Amino acid sequence: MNYGKRGTSKKQKSMNSKTAKVGKKASVIFIKAFLICLLAVGVVGLCGGIGIVKGVIDNAPDITSASVIPRGYKSVMKDAEGNKTAELVTAGSNRVWVDIDQIPEHVQKAFVDIEDERFYEHNGVDLKGIIRAGIRGVTSGFKRTEGASTITQQLLKNNVFDFMSEDTLAEKIERKLQEQYLAIQLEKEMTKDEILEAYLNTINLGQNTLGIQAASNRYFNKDVSELTISEAAVIAGITKSPNKYNPVTSPEDNAARRELVLEAMKKNGHISQAEYDEAMADDVYDRIQTTNKAKSTAEVYSYYVDATIEQVINDLQEVKGYTSQQAYNLVYNGGLTIETAQDPKIQAIMDEETSNTDNYPANVKIGLEYALTVEKPDGTQTNYSKEMMEKYFKENESSSFELLFDTEEDAQAHIDAYKAAVSEDGDKIYENINMTIQPQVSMVIIDQSTGYVKGIVGGRGEKTTSLSLNRAVDTTRQPGSTFKPVSTYAPALDSAGKTLASTQYDAPYNYDSGKGRAVRNWNGENYQGWSSIRQGIAQSMNIVAVKTLTDITPALGITYLENMGITTLQTETTADGLNDYTQTMALGGLTRGVTNLELTGAYATIANGGVYCKPVFYTRILDHDGNVLIDNTEAVTRTVLKDSTAWLLTSAMQDVVTVGTGKAVNFSGMSVAGKTGTTSKNNDVWFVGYTPYYTAGIWAGYDNNHKLNSKSGETNYHKKIWKAVMSRIHEGLSDPGFPKPASVTSATVCAASGKLPIPGVCDGMVKTEYFAEGTVPTEYCDVHVTGEACVESGALATDACPVHEFRVITLVPENNSVSGSPLVAKPCSLHPGNVIGSVVQPTGNGSEVPISTEGQDASDSHDDSEEDTDE
Template sequence: MWKWLKRLLFVAMFFAFAGIAAIAGMYYYVKPDLPDVKSIKTVQLQTPMKVFSSDGELISQFGEKRRIPLEIQDIPAQMIDAFLATEDSRYYQHPGIDPIGIVRAAIVYLSSGQAKQGASTITQQVARNFFLTREKTLIRKIKEVFIAIHIEQLLTKDEILALYLNKIPLGYRSYGVGAAAQVYYGKDVSELTLAQTAVIAGLPKAPSKLNPIYSPENAKARRSIVLQRMLEEGHISKAEFEQANNAPITAKYHGAEIALSAPFVAEMARQQLIEMYGEEAAYNQGLNVYTTVNFKDQQATQQALMDNLQAYDRRHGYRGPIEQLWQKDEAAWAMQKIYDHLDSQPYYGPLRPAVVTKIDKKEVEVLVQGGKAGIIAWEDMQWARRFVNDKRQGPAPKKAASIFNLGDMVWVRIEDEKIILAQLPDAAGALVAINPLDGAIQGLSGGFDFKQSKFNRATMAKRQVGSNIKPFVYSAALENGFTLGTLVNDSPINHWDTGQGIAWRPKNSPAVYDGPIRVRVALAKSKNVVSVRLLRSIGIQPLIDHLAKFGFSKKDLPENESIALGTPSLTPLEVATAYAVLANGGYKVSPYIIAKIEDAYGNLVYQAAPDLACINCPDNLVQSDENSELDVIETAVLDVSEQPKSVPDASTYVPEKSKTAPQVISSANAFLMREALNSGVWGGSSHGKHWNGTGWRAASALKRHDIGGKTGTTNDSKDAWFSGISPYSVATAWVGFDNHARTLGYASRNANLGNKQRSGGEFGGSTALPAWIAFMKVYLADKEEQDKQIPRTITKVAIDKETGLLSNGSGNSRTEYYEKGTEPTSYQSELETNFFESGGGDDELF
């Protein structure tokens, strides 16, 4: 017996040493291919880039993987229990590999012939997920074991578990339990029920096969296994098991919880992040990007543009249904078939597709996408006279059957439970607002809806600007001897061009000529011939040089006299940026959209540092409203061309400091232009009669005097503009068609609506200005009206309105502002008017 025991002991020792030697041999065999596991201590989980408003509302999320990193203490104990019970019940007892589990899995395999039970621990899964592929080979399994043991030596059990619960793929591009809770249930992980927790804990085995959205029956069966294991391990009671096991599968897909849908803003931020750091860092390092827009102002921007485009579209008539689902001689579709079809359709902004199911004399019944059924009343459809072309509309409808057929699929919008007939606008538009003190974009919309067209017209659409160019022409005139009180001849120009054999006759629009007119009034009334006469006094090249000071590229400025009437093609953002120079005292600020960037842990890695306008520099002002503070955002433009292609280390990052922006025109010039733009809104009087500026609608709508602006309309009304200033914001609105051949046209009077709907031609003051007003109503609502800020170099004198000379005390006088040394000194009664020769083509820009 003893003899056999010694032999058995010897054999056991032999196999033990052989096993150790084999393990050592395997280790040294795979050692050259083992990764440096120490890197796991500084691992950065791939998390998507998130774009926020300045007040912290989520705008968008970019990246292939959705992940919400959580600390172990932020993961509910029930979630941890569910995973441990299912995946690795001896996790806190084993050293990274579980010999008992391996033996148990081997016994099951030998007895059944199938690998029904896995032997990988959570630590091994971490090793595989971070360092290895999922190939099923012996060498990979050996590497996995050694890496797991090494990980256990480097990290605590809680640290390993946190990596696992944040890294593991759980389907629908969700990685980690935080993302899975949001994707499947739209909840924070702490808000999940036991049944929902068990569903998520069952996913690691086969995320696609057990997915509760794609395969609810498989998910329910797997959930039962998870709950059974939790019951066996003592984590839940029998009653809790029964309740959770009988609960229905409630999962459905939830996108990122977007609080502020601003896709044009989000896309601008995304593009800039890629330019700064490259795609890999931008998409996968969990950067949190804070833009310069806030929730209220961005919403106001988008709503103002959408409402304005819909108003234009209604004026020009109804273009008919999107689609007709059945004909008059066909049976109507079943309700469920209609809803299924509607659910497959896209929607845009506030517009939803609906199907007409019944037509009465002055109302129709509709089914709306999303399951709503209701009635379109006569008052909400009577606008829909037939669209003929951009300049013609059919007669006003008298009954609902004149508008609809049964089976029509149409666009509607829902307001206060009312269903209103609508249509997707054909016309395009843009609205952008910036802070004149630093260039921060306060609101931006590049079209009716990003899904309709991703083309950002605010930053990419170069369109002729019409009379929006005139303030900069007049600014050049002020630098060349003119004043706001200078008289210029507003009379027709007829100059024969001997080279082309034609006469150029620039016209006013309307074709009214006032004769001698002061510069202030000429700009406010948008007198074309005065703009041309000023250009001829200045010279084309000096004017181009002056326009370039405002940021306009010289290549966009034609070297001919049409430049004075607005033939340059510019983007709305370029125009708004130029108007900011007039609003802020002459300083060239640069527009920007990103205020700051934080890493996934909330550490600052980038802070914009703007060039700021120096409104309160001591040499500039003699008076200001000390009770009002301008809305300064201390951030600035980013020169992405000089940025490194990697994210800065937050521990060493030092934000740059802002500098004073370059002053491109004098504070006196900027002030005088603000005065002229103010008259463009508020108008004036002469001999007791009031005259309107082209932006007069803004005066009655906003009822404040610290605003100004300029309309713009191009030949045949292809483009309509309004750019306006205030101490707090500068905004530009544009309306036109993406097809440059189409004109904005004409809207005749709708007999059903009378004065409720505007009729007539489409111009800057009627077509673009309403969007600017709607935005400013919201933006300026909580901001005090400011007093004029008058530079030290400005003086004011009383002048006669007709002659521009010093007033002799008559009733036809006003106070006018001048740069010191340019004010009139004579009381002569004779008219002193500046006349200039005219010159070549036929142009109606104004």
């Protein structure tokens, strides 16, 4: 820049020139015009925006205090033949109205502090909350968001907008604007106490309860007026997500939310530090009831109805965009017609056979669930859980004591003895008793071609409550060997280069390349040597399965399991260092286990030619006016396996029921395939199998993981029930078999190697096997060699063997616990000495390859893994 005299003078002349003046004037005109246009656009936009907002508000429903009082129509559920199976009504929702003056102050404040801490300050819309939520969303890149809806808005959403879906962004914005407008209007109509009263009486608090009084009765078996600060925080914590923060099914999640409630109450001055500390120290979850004690005249729903309700509520949220409260209200108040996939004939047969005492062992037990609260005359309370009761009798009666009894009278006698031990005269007793017949059972039947669940049984014995424990859908158990086909063999055949002829060496084997514990077959030390995958499936050989999963990796297995609908896998490492990417997954050793429904759905994928159909309980949901809300008649499918893989697995699992571990389930007149499963300590037994028509899974065991007694028949009754049910539902049906697809061919192989046989060497081990196109072996057998062998042991002869001859010798892995270990010829261990003679490996073209035996003697054949290590 030139800031001297000449430069400045020159600049002034330039600015005063005519050209410069014209240019400057034009610039000013342009800027003015631009600002005028910008202002005009702003005015038009503002007017348009005002018009849009006005239109949205004009479309909002009229609002009065009566608008937020519960109302609605009963919903009806029907089976596949149109028969009514249940009426879902408000009375069944366990709503009990309670006036605001009957709700303790600390209960009111628990909800206000966690849901809307400025409730008594705003006019229905919390601007500070909206700004805070917006800032939090922006600063976190919208990865962490929080709600800004006030209690007034929530009341409107749950009772005025409860049946309205929000499928698009425009609908969401429209609904939010209407909600905010009506919240302001409602605050003019009702007092804060009236709004809070309506809110606390209509909020969804999980476990089929609406409102604080029903929830108090449901979870603590007491009136709302008796709730402690700790208990109030538990219930208030449910509000954000009744499924996620359910204190019965998810106590850990609820506990974290409860702590936030208590912190908010302390921060806002509604409880003292001492009250906070006392509440935090309370073992509140020990006394939460696991069964519904609320008074209701509603019918007890079947297990099928229970499962359908859960799926409908979930789908209304996932598919239609409803909140959990809106979905719940729609099911119980919306006048829906829910058309289910339930086949009444199949369901009746399942109910009959699972209720038939002749199908069960004679030694029936009674399982006890028990919770006790003892209140002293001064009002102090002590809670006792079932674990505390069990510990008491372990210390005072027997170290092997369990809450399992021969009769209900025996169970009651122990209850009375325990109460006498922990209480005194003058104490008040509050108890929750649930006695259940044991061992238990669950069963699922699916039409594999559609995914329709035709029937379920969630347990044996009388069902006394709706939405109670459903062992077919809710309970996760260890699947044992039923997991082998879906976790290991399906991916191995489908994409990992394995065939049904592929072999593993069945001999003593330890996890973690020999450094871990021993893997044991179900039949002990009856090792089979070289065994094919087909043999491994038919005879449920654990070592074959574990070695195969090790070859293909657990990660591949988990990918296939997830594609077949298994959702309970632990894919993230827990704080304890646990996940399911382990060798034990081959045998069903899982962190959490699987549900019967999902395991049966996975097998249905194989039965359906490799195509997964999501299991569904209902076909259509119609609204009160007959319009279709959700249509499930078109199956949600995905191809998981090649049709050749599915057929090969079916072929092998047909062997299970004809010559293998599942012969007890086979019945005449119908093709059957499937797999047995037993966990290592006999805690769980399974059979999951299928016909050309249906896939059925059955589980049996004790709810408390008590060991099943094989001598009394407890490990086999499930097979008897499976056969009884499936043979009856297939009466009159023709057997089309399992047609072999064009993608499957056959070939002759050596049974020991799974490869092409060498003439004159493999002659005694030749068999015909099925293969997917393109997977027929092209290499020749590499496990058979020739040399001098001990006649007595069959191993390489030593100079100490009394009789030896030239014959075929089978190679074995040098270290059976290490994947890919070299194959060697083991010297005779019966007659230690130096190996004699030479060993050669014949090839397919007639030549021979020498095999080195240098340095081998009988001591090399010792394998530490042969030591018996029981799981």
